[in-house]
Amino acid sequence: MQSIQANSYPIHFNEKAYEALNLHINENKYSNLFIIVDSNTNEFCLPHFLPFLETDLTIEIIEFEAGEVNKNIETCVQVWNVLTELGADRKTLIINLGGGVVTDLGGFVASTFKRGVDFIHIPTTLLSMVDASVGGKNGVDLGNLKNQIGVINVPTMVLIDTQYLETVPQNEMRSGLAEMLKHGLIYDKEYWEQFLDLKALDFADFDQLIYRSVEIKNEIVTQDPTEKNIRKALNFGHTLGHAIESYFLENEDKTTLLHGEAIAAGMILESYISMSKELINENEYSEIKSSLKSIYEDILFDENDIEPILDLLIHDKKNEYGNIQFALIEGIGKIKINQSVENELILNAFADYKS
Missing domain, CATH: 3.40.50.1970 (Rossmann fold)
Structure with missing residues (x-):
């Protein structure tokens, strides 16, 4: 290659x-x-x-x-x-x-x-x-x-x-796969669609899928090395995903999540928010949610978990002037950065994730 x-x-x-x-x-x-x-x-x-x-x-x-x-x-x-x-x-x-x-x-x-x-x-x-x-x-x-x-x-x-x-164990491979799926969702619809039926995927071609994923990330980073603009696209799924990952890491009564497991949940939640803001349609959201849930087990959230997860959002590195900034998808394969999201919408996303 x-x-x-x-x-x-x-x-x-x-x-x-x-x-x-x-x-x-x-x-x-x-x-x-x-x-x-x-x-x-x-x-x-x-x-x-x-x-x-x-x-x-x-x-x-x-x-x-x-x-x-x-x-x-x-x-x-x-x-x-x-x-x-x-x-x-x-x-x-x-x-x-x-x-x-x-x-x-x-x-x-x-x-x-x-x-x-x-x-x-x-x-x-x-x-x-x-x-x-x-x-x-x-x-x-x-x-x-x-x-x-x-x-x-x-x-x-x-x-x-x-x-x-x-x-690499299978659960670690799934964790890495989450970032590849993200690259398709934010940048390349055709690439995303290659993963819709994992059973039909020829893993003999997996090197080429890895290559394309590296290529996508590099194309984004090259445009914006210091994350002032388009590089923020790579944070799709990470605003809530990192908060979830941190919360499960600090709580001894919770099973520590792999990065990709938390990010997969974050992508479902942030796709729901994208739909609620009319950036994607219901069919696109349904495709994303069902695809990710077919690969990653549901994370179990108690009622008492959501508020401390939301509290952790304030530490997200994308925040500016105390405002929480999301990178949301605008159709599969496109991104819209610097999006403010009210707490009620985030709570609705968690409710939908559990449904």
Whole structure:
């Protein structure tokens, strides 16, 4: 597959990826190389990756415990300390090998260590391939609040090797699929329609579906790298989805949701709001709702859950001057950003989701 040129960095695929990586390392005279992994990718992905690496540089592995709960500033401090103790300097290269938690945190660590060192993302989950690895967003959570601390800083390159997906559980694959479905809903109706009958989908062509998803995100981000305008389209389903994800993360009596599970619910809720504002028609909403509910189990909301979820909306990064801003779809394949939504409409959306 042909490489995709993002804003000042390339995204390489499969067999071309490692050739590009080794050429880059050999040309740039790095002092040493650090690979950041979590406990899962250390076990399942690092053994696949290391044989492709052709370098005489000293290689150090930094591992932290897997899970969103560890995507915080405390983990960053531990990684910064290890980098310091092991002699990392301004000419160090950091490779982030893992899912969205690793690429988000590793990119933030690299962007801030000694005011910034080169880093490369090698996403190993479907979600990180089609979402977290593209666009230069790096950061960590603040308590239960998603991605509150971070920077926009692009990697030197991104390498996507779909063989890593063989190690990914089915629920994690579904989580990544949510972002692919979102890309169709906000940008490409034809792409969305390819997923309407998953049983008929030829997964031999899944590499091409991933490629198109990366392409869509890159096309949007290239127009608006710092999220002042059209990049906000990528937040469809995330305003409510992130609030739901954060609420379930902070409550011990709730089962923690995968990102895509929360975003799928967010897309149903925000599609209902789009219909209520006459941006999509009832048939379009019905298609979206039935399609997503056929893939993702319903999230069970108690009456006492809704108000604290709404309270979390105020922390959404798209908010301006204290107003909650939604990105809503205007027909399948189109988006309308900076939409204010009253609480009553959100409550109606939750009521409809449960019906």
